[in-house]
Amino acid sequence: MRLSVFYSSVLLLVSTTLPAAPTVAAVPAALTLCQSCHQPDGSGNAALQAPALAAQQQDYLLRQLQHFQSGLRGAHPQDAVGAQMRAALPTDLSAEDLTALAGHFAALPAPAKATQAADAVQVDKGRRIYINSCGACHGAKAEGVVALKAPSLRQLDAVYLQRQLEYFRTGVRGSDKNDKPGRQMAMMARTLQSEQDVAQVIAYIGSLP
Ligand code: HEC
Numbered sequence: 001m002r003l004s005v006f007y008s009s010v011l012l013l014v015s016t017t018l019p020a021a022p023t024v025a026a027v028p029a030a031l032t033l034c035q036s037c038h039q040p041d042g043s044g045n046a047a048l049q050a051p052a053l054a055a056q057q058q059d060y061l062l063r064q065l066q067h068f069q070s071g072l073r074g075a076h077p078q079d080a081v082g083a084q085m086r087a088a089l090p091t092d093l094s095a096e097d098l099t100a101l102a103g104h105f106a107a108l109p110a111p112a113k114a115t116q117a118a119d120a121v122q123v124d125k126g127r128r129i130y131i132n133s134c135g136a137c138h139g140a141k142a143e144g145v146v147a148l149k150a151p152s153l154r155q156l157d158a159v160y161l162q163r164q165l166e167y168f169r170t171g172v173r174g175s176d177k178n179d180k181p182g183r184q185m186a187m188m189a190r191t192l193q194s195e196q197d198v199a200q201v202i203a204y205i206g207s208l209p
């Protein structure tokens with residue numbers, strides 16, 4: 001009797017003093033910081049210019065985090081918004097931490113889409129541009145194509161899309177020789193001839209479910 005009490009208290013002691021087994025993909029505590037701008041459900045926050053991350057490809061999110069960390073994104077003198085994200089990223093996050101954060105947001109369900117009032121003519125013109133110049137990489141429904149490193153676009157808000165297309169067109173994003181996917185996209189963004197083309201293709205992407 002006494003012995004068994006002794007053993008169970010030893011067991012209790014062991015189980016309370018042993019550190020928890022390391023979890024490989026533990027999401028770092030920095031997640032709460034990310035959530036303060038991108039929201040716990042990953043739906044983004046337009047007022048803070050923070051885009052939706054939920055349901056985006058893990059590979060794409062990870063690449064962007066690595067690019068923010070290395071300065072391939074967010075370090076251009078004209079990229080004030082990217083600089084905010086770059087400054088917000090704790091510098092001590094490891095590759096595993098970034099992978100876990102990317103995986104966390106990628107696994108969240110796609111955010112509900114705000115219905116946008118759109119001009120049917122604009123949407124139709126945008127559809128043609130999209131089919132001719134974008135769909136081959138980003139997919140027929142803007143769902144993204146992992147093999148081409150082309151992210152999903154349909155969950156992104158119009159203001160964010162507009163800013164990124166502007167960044168790609170003007171070389172703020174995707175001009176570094178070490179940023180191959182960004183350079184590819186920058187080339188495509190320059191096929192958009194006018195602000196009107198940009199507005200139309202964004203209207204089309206916004207109309208997708
Ligand atoms: C202070 C607010 C803020 C915080 C905190 C923040 N972000 Fe951001 N994040 C932004 C903004 C703003 C952008 C958009 C940058 C742009 O438009 O170029 C962004 C962009 C991103 C992108 C690029 C998305 C895309 O579609 O290309 C990723 C990925 C990202 N953030 C992940 C994170 C993670 C993970 C954390 C936590 C470690 C985090 N962010 C913390 C504001 C923030």
Ligand code: HEC
Nearest residue numbers: 133134137148149150151161164165181182184185188201
């Ligand atoms: C040749 C393939 C290709 C084509 C065609 C293409 N894209 Fe892209 N796009 C990419 C790749 C690759 C990326 C990821 C760039 C990176 O990793 O930084 C990207 C990224 C983007 C982003 C940034 C998304 C984000 O979350 O920040 C937007 C917006 C975008 N593309 C819109 C378009 C539009 C609109 C068109 C048509 C005019 C288009 N793309 C045509 C390959 C393509």
